[in-house]
Amino acid sequence: MNPLLHNHSDDRARMERLQADVLVVGGGTAGITAAIAAAEEGVSVVLVERDSGLGGVGIRGGIHTYYLGSKGGIQDELDQEVLPYNTWMGSASKGFLPESKGLAITKRMVGLGVRVIYDAVVAEVLKDGNAVIGAIVESDKESLQIAAKVTIDATGDGDIAYLAGAAYTLGREWDGALHHYSLVPRLVDGNNQLRSKNFDVGWVDATDVADVSRAYRAGRRYAWRGDEDPLNTHYTAIGPQLGIREGRLIVGEHSLNQHDMLLDRRFDDVVMRCYAHHENHAFDYANESEWSQIWVAMLGMWRFGFGGDVPYGSFVPVGIDGLLIGSRALSQDHDNAMMMRMQRDLHKVGEVAGTAAALSVKSGVAPRAIEVKRLQQRMVERGVLSEDDLSRASAPWLIFKRETGADRQRVLQEGPQSSDLDDLIQRLGTGEDPVALWWLWTYGEISVPSLVEALKHTSGKQRRGVAFALGLLKHSASAPVLAETFRSRDRDRPNDLTRTEESWVSALILLKNMRDASVVKEVVELLHTERRSATLLFLLHYLIAVYDQLETEMHAGVIHAIHTLLSDRELGEDFFLHGSGPMIDVNEDTRSMRWGLELTAGYLLELMEGLGRLILDRHRNDRRAYVRNAADRLSARLAEAKGVTRS
Structure with missing residues (x-):
């Protein structure tokens, strides 16, 4: 049968139908607390998880220690409930034992009557006008049609909001690159304690299935670094789930930013607080935002801890009803997403979303129309907020x-x-x-x-x-x-x-x-000798900023310097990643920055003399999705700046 002529309405008629007050999609760090909170608030909950286990990065990804974030709410209870399981499992662990936390979560779900559907993904979001009313869920065995009064997108990458047509951003402004990923191995150390080794492997486009598959292969290939090998470094496991730190960021009623956090800006609709530092693992800060360059590269404030209010408006997507954002896809800019991703904070994000969803159901109004003061009071009662958080001065x-x-x-x-x-x-x-x-x-x-x-x-x-x-x-x-x-x-x-x-x-x-443009001559001269990737990017971005002020006789010198730079076979190989340093092999799947240097240089060449198009077009056909995305983004920017026709 021609699939284009297939009557999908017949398939839907034969589907098993489920009904729930709240549908939570994604059983990771935030999704588990969203489901628990909604069920504790007295509504029926269905949780859909693509994996065969719950818990996300802390359990399936192997990051079984808390770094930063703020305590409070369900997470504190779960941390206590894990302790007996550690004894029963007969294992010690730095942080929490992943399997123990998984058992504690499962017990909570069963006790609350949450129906969990494993190994399943959402194929389609069901809508009535602008309102999400459920989803079509598929596994390798069956399809389900789940109707829900409120849906929580806890996918991490904002998949449900995306399918529902919500606006979003993806990656940093310059080239669209996302935060680095990890694939974390675990081992038993000399103290007979389970530990994880969290180090960055490279870049990945979390929204591209082929690129995610490539990242899995690279992560497993480079689990042993430097002098390590399976004979001298015995792993108990290599995480079955990628440690992805950034995906889509959904545009909500309010977008969080770092400057507001540093000023401790107060919001009337505060529903939780967060805490971390600007935990961006990048070393190519010339490609990051102007704010990030100043805060980290110039002021040296990378380790400075701060936090602030998270308003309810960041959970509510613009223009979409019946849906709440309950994950790191929360409405925020790229810089803020570097800090608003700690496990503790995401547990609280889920708890807020689950409680708000239940309040929406019980009040009979859309999530955006709930009485925020009632939600705030519940967050105080649940231990996510304190009374002082509602009234204190900045x-x-x-x-x-x-x-x-x-x-x-x-x-x-x-x-x-x-x-x-x-x-x-x-x-x-x-x-x-x-x-x-x-x-x-x-x-x-x-x-x-x-x-x-x-x-x-x-x-x-x-x-x-x-x-x-x-x-x-x-x-x-x-x-x-x-x-x-x-x-x-x-x-x-x-x-x-x-x-x-x-x-x-x-x-x-x-x-x-x-x-x-007062130091153009010196910058061009430096391009001939400087080979530190991070510095080269600052030099190239400077020339991009002032290219239209260059005198004609300068063009030949700039072009010659760039071509000399690009002819260096080791260009970009000095670059290293967070937690890996020079230990991990340097190649196009790991820490080489050649792609970023070539694209930035190509952009500059195209601005000046139209000579960079071949470089950009070559990268638009790269096997790595994040490189293709970067080439596409720079090509689009050139089309706007210079009227270049895109093919």
Whole structure:
């Protein structure tokens, strides 16, 4: 029979039908707490899981320790319920024993009457207008039609919201690349304790099935690194599930961002709080956002812990009713997604979504129309929020010694006075630069007059700090000092973290952001000798920012430098990944950054003389989906910037 002529309505008529108040799709970190919370709130729940077990990255992925995140709610109860199973299993573990937590979760599900459908995926989302009313679920044995009053997308990658037509973003703005992935092996250490080895393997497009399959193969191939082999490193298992850290981010009624978190911005519809740091595993920060480059590469704040309110609006997708986002696909920007992915926080995300779904069912209104104050009260009663979380004043995280967040909040509310600005300027060059610079940047244009005046009479590190502050505000008065800092190769930096760049690179970042072309000649010369991938990307992005200011006679020099760079057979092989360093083999499936360097260089060549199209087109046919995505995104940007016709 021609499948195009097949009557699918006949298939649906023969399908088994299930009905539930709440359908949870995805039984991972957030999905399990979503199902438990909804059932505890007194509604019927069906949970659909693609795997043969529940728990996601903590159980199936092998990450059986908590890193950061905030405690509270169901997770605290589960952590206690795991303990007896550890004794019964006869094993010790760093963190929780994955199998024990799996048993504790299963017991909860059974006791609450949650129906779990394993080894099944959603093939179609059922809708009535803009409202999700259920899903068609398929396994290798059968198809099910599940009707639900509320559906929770706990897939991690926002698959259900995507199928329902929700808007989303995918990856970072420059090239669409997503956070690195892991495939975690486990072993018993010398203390007879179960441990996991969490290290990054490479990049993957979590929404592309072929690329996910490629990542599984690469993860298993490189589970043993450096001098390790199966004879000297005995693994008990290599995680059956990829540790994917980022997928689609669904556009909701509110989108979380890092700046609001750092200011501890309060939301009237707060339903939980989170805590982590800007836990982006990248080392190619020139390809990350301007905010991320400043926060990590320039200010050196990668390890700084902070958190904040998560409002209910981030759970509610724009334009789609009957659906809640209950996973790391929560509405947020790419930078915020680097921190809002800790297991503890995702347990709370699921609990909020499950409780909200139950409240929607019992109130007879759409999830977006529930009484948020009732939800907040339930989150307090469930231990996810405290009463203080509903009323306390903001307390910004970045403060100096001997001051409080309340002190900083006062200045924000009243507006900085000249004495406040002078105090910050006096701290520049003293080792307190990162905090002082951030606040001068945050205060905005009101900082400029004081900084311009200070630039006239300061010297040394303080003068450089003043120029950096003006550079953050994109003020042209900073350019001469920034250019001087770049040319002198000033190697000073705030700390020794690997991702923190030296001052001359920070100066280049600021000149790039200002589109100031004063160091073009030096940058082109440096392209001939510099081979550190992270630095090369900063150089290339600078030239991209100022290409339209280049004099015609400069073009030949830039093109020659780029072709010399691309002819280096070892280009990009110095690059390394978080937790792996140089131990993991360097090739196109792991840590080589050649793809990123070639695409960025190709983009620049095409901007200047139309000579980069062959590079971009070659990568648009790459076997790796994330490389194809990057080439497509850069080609689209060129089409907009230069009127290039895409094929």
